[in-house]
Amino acid sequence: xxxxxxxxxxxxxxxxxxxxxxxxxxxxxxxxxxxxxxxxxxxxxxxxxxxxxxxxxxxxxxxxxxxxxxxxxxxxxxxxxxxxxxxxxxxxxxxxxxxxxxxxxxxxxxxxxxxxxxxxxxxxxxxxxxxxxxxxxxxxxxxxxxxxxxxxxxxxxxxxxxxxxxxxxxxxxxxxxxxxxxxxxxxxxxxxxxxxxxxxxxxxxxxxxxxxxxxxxxxxxxxxxxxxxxxxxxxxxxxxxxxxxxxxxxxxxxxxxxxxxxxxxxxxxxxxxxxxxxxxxxxxxxxxxxxxxxxxxxxxxxxxxxxxxxxxxxxxxxxxxxxxxxxxxxxxxxxxxxxxxxxxxxxxxxxxxxxxxxxxxxxxxxxxxxxxxxxxxxxxxxxxxxxxxxxxxxxxxxxxxxxxxxxxxxxxxxxxxxxxxxxxxxxxxxxxxxxxxxxxxxxxxxxxxxxxxxxxxxxxxxxxxxxxxxxxxxxxxxxxxxxxxxxxxxxxxxxxxxxxxxxxxxxxxx
Numbered sequence: 001x002x003x004x005x006x007x008x009x010x011x012x013x014x015x016x017x018x019x020x021x022x023x024x025x026x027x028x029x030x031x032x033x034x035x036x037x038x039x040x041x042x043x044x045x046x047x048x049x050x051x052x053x054x055x056x057x058x059x060x061x062x063x064x065x066x067x068x069x070x071x072x073x074x075x076x077x078x079x080x081x082x083x084x085x086x087x088x089x090x091x092x093x094x095x096x097x098x099x100x101x102x103x104x105x106x107x108x109x110x111x112x113x114x115x116x117x118x119x120x121x122x123x124x125x126x127x128x129x130x131x132x133x134x135x136x137x138x139x140x141x142x143x144x145x146x147x148x149x150x151x152x153x154x155x156x157x158x159x160x161x162x163x164x165x166x167x168x169x170x171x172x173x174x175x176x177x178x179x180x181x182x183x184x185x186x187x188x189x190x191x192x193x194x195x196x197x198x199x200x201x202x203x204x205x206x207x208x209x210x211x212x213x214x215x216x217x218x219x220x221x222x223x224x225x226x227x228x229x230x231x232x233x234x235x236x237x238x239x240x241x242x243x244x245x246x247x248x249x250x251x252x253x254x255x256x257x258x259x260x261x262x263x264x265x266x267x268x269x270x271x272x273x274x275x276x277x278x279x280x281x282x283x284x285x286x287x288x289x290x291x292x293x294x295x296x297x298x299x300x301x302x303x304x305x306x307x308x309x310x311x312x313x314x315x316x317x318x319x320x321x322x323x324x325x326x327x328x329x330x331x332x333x334x335x336x337x338x339x340x341x342x343x344x345x346x347x348x349x350x351x352x353x354x355x356x357x358x359x360x361x362x363x364x365x366x367x368x369x370x371x372x373x374x375x376x377x378x379x380x381x382x383x384x385x386x387x388x389x390x391x392x393x394x395x396x397x398x399x400x401x402x403x404x405x406x407x408x409x410x411x412x413x414x415x416x417x418x419x420x421x422x423x424x425x426x427x428x429x430x431x432x433x434x435x436x437x438x439x440x441x442x443x444x445x446x447x448x449x450x451x452x453x454x455x456x457x458x459x460x461x462x463x464x465x466x467x468x469x470x471x472x473x474x475x476x477x478x479x480x481x482x483x484x485x486x487x488x489x490x491x492x493x494x495x496x497x498x499x500x501x502x503x504x505x506x507x508x509x510x
Contacts, residue, residue, distance in 0.1 A: 081216035081223055081248065081303075090480025091444025091510070092404040093217075094352045095210060096359045098345075098387055100379070101191060101233050102366030105413040105429055106437040107458050108148050108376045111178050112159045115456040116415055117145030124416060128459050134430045135185075136369060137418045143457075144417035144429065147373045156448035163380045166388035173391055173400070175445040175508055179452020179461045182411050182433045182468045187367065190410035190433070191235035194468055195360075197497045201238035204488070206472060207358035208242040208249040209497045210479060213486050218355030220314035222252035222307060225356055227344040230364040230382070240360055244490045248300045251360060254347075255339075260315050261308075279309055318350055331393060333385040342386035349393055352403055366409055369418050370425035391441045404443025404478050412436025415458045435461050438471070444478045444509050451508055469502035477504045 107113060121142040129139045148161045154171030167174070184190035189199035196203040204212070207224045216223035226240045233239060240251030254260035266275055283302055290298040321329070321336035324346065329335075334342040341363050348359040363383055368375035387407055394400040413429035413436075420426075435454045441447070453463040473483040476497065483502055487494040 083217055084215040086214060086480025087482045087485060088480050090478055091401060092478040093402040094357055095404045096348045098407040099360060099362045100366050100409040101362050101364035102187065103409040103411050103413060103431065104366045105368055105372055105376060107146050107413060107415060108372060109161045109164060110176060110437040111454060111458050112150040113146060113456060113458045116143050119143045120145040124457055128457055134414065136420060137414065137416055137430045141416040143415055144427065148376065154448065158450060163376050164384050166385040170388050170391045172448040173395065174439045174441045175447060175449045176437065176439045177451045177466050178437045178454060179463060179465050180436045180438055181461060181465055185431055185433050187234035187410060192238050194410050195239045197469060197472055197499055201241065202243050204243035204245045205240050206497060207240060207251050207360060208245050209486060210358050211249045212245055213481055214357060214479065216357055220310050221318065221351065221354055221356055223357040224251045225351055226251040226253045226360045228362045229341040229344055233362055233364050245488060246296045246300060248303050260319060266312060279305060318354065321346065332389040341382050345386040345390045349390060352399060368413065368428050369430065370428035372428050394442060400442035404475065405441040406438065408438030434459065446508060446510055466505055469498040470505055473498050473502035474505045474508055478509060
């Protein structure tokens with residue numbers, strides 16, 4: 001059933017000129033917040049109301065229409081995530097987000113500032129610092145010059161650090177933004193902000209918005225997959241949460257070795273027929289409960305059981321890298337039997353081949369408050385080869401044009417040195433939200449391009465600033481969405497990834 005957007009029903013989301021209700025998950029007119037202490041009571045009231053109306057046979061037109069739409073919206077589970085057209089024809093069909101949690105130092109990797117070497121040990125001019133304050137250093141802290149040499153790379157002459165020898169091989173394929181800035185100063189809120197457009201948990205992440213807008217192209221694997229390498233994440237599971245969207249749009253975290261999800265394999269001694277009958281019984285019980293109270297999270301539960309059954313076949317095939325050539329394994333630097341960032345990147349390519357829409361790979365450990373040289377050396381050894389290999393591998397398979405690869409962290413690092421004997425820190429860098437660097441490849445972004453610039457100290461942006469919301473708007477544009485129209489009605493208003501901000505940076509896209 002097609003309903004024009006001019007017929008706005010409370011709780012029905014909108015992404016385009018018409019909404020196919022049979023392929024949507026609606027929220028109730030008064031969405032339940034399961035984190036609220038009153039949620040059980042609210043669900044009980046809702047159940048009682050539905051039971052009463054059902055027993056009485058109340059036939060008000062609005063109630064009948066709502067029930068009709070509700071049943072259509074929650075028909076076959078597979079239709080909830082059926083593929084949907086975007087607002088316009090976007091180049092990208094999938095996204096691989098390589099998130100470098102902890103904030104890599106742009107001054108050691110991408111943003112070459114030779115003046116800092118000449119000023120090393122001296123404080124920055126007060127006119128540069130202004131009233132900026134930092135958590136672990138004083139404004140009078142001395143300058144720390146770039147700790148790695150830079151050299152031009154590729155036909156574009158992109159200046160890259162010697163710490164990134166493999167990225168130099170794809171210099172002409174990447175689009176680098178040196179003028180990123182964010183509102184957040186600390187790791188957890190900045191990571192959540194970069195991923196969800198808001199600094200506190202509770203909003204849908206980028207992957208959830210993409211899945212909500214485009215649906216899924218596979219029934220055999222989750223359409224939004226999350227993998228993590230390195231240490232823990234400050235932002236936690238809020239980074240791949242669906243927020244107030246139904247949890248069917250949330251990211252599914254995979255382990256990088258063995259069963260991607262614990263307990264996905266059939267327990268020993270359980271016969272296939274017994275398992276099938278068990279799944280069927282659970283599904284019928286869940287469907288009956290949904291008919292009683294209409295909670296959309298019950299549909300997520302049904303979808304999870306169905307996906308778990310399919311993963312018993314699809315997951316082992318996905319995770320088994322024996323069908324990859326040795327040349328491909330060598331390209332990534334991947335040991336197929338050892339968890340690593342390289343293995344996660346190779347799995348991400350295999351997922352895109354199998355129709356997965358959005359993949360997050362989080363590699364944490366970049367928080368270089370001390371020993372920035374060692375921090376960069378270790379993390380680049382873990383990530384540089386595989387990041388470049390992912391771009392090359394997608395390109396040679398004809399997949400890069402339709403796959404957007406994004407690499408970067410939550411903010412940048414200061415040009416001033418952090419040294420604190422009491423904390424055992426020396427020759428590190430503090431957090432710097434005013435300027436940092438990310439790069440993209442494929443998915444309709446312009447290859448071999450540098451956008452934006454910072455001053456000679458790497459402190460302030462001097463050309464073409466790009467806010468996090470601007471980057472989010474641009475990513476959605478690559479996927480075919482007007483970020484102002486990809487909305488979800490919740491708590492009395494329409495929400496979007498970019499909140500009330502953001503602009504598409506058209507210079508970055510073809």
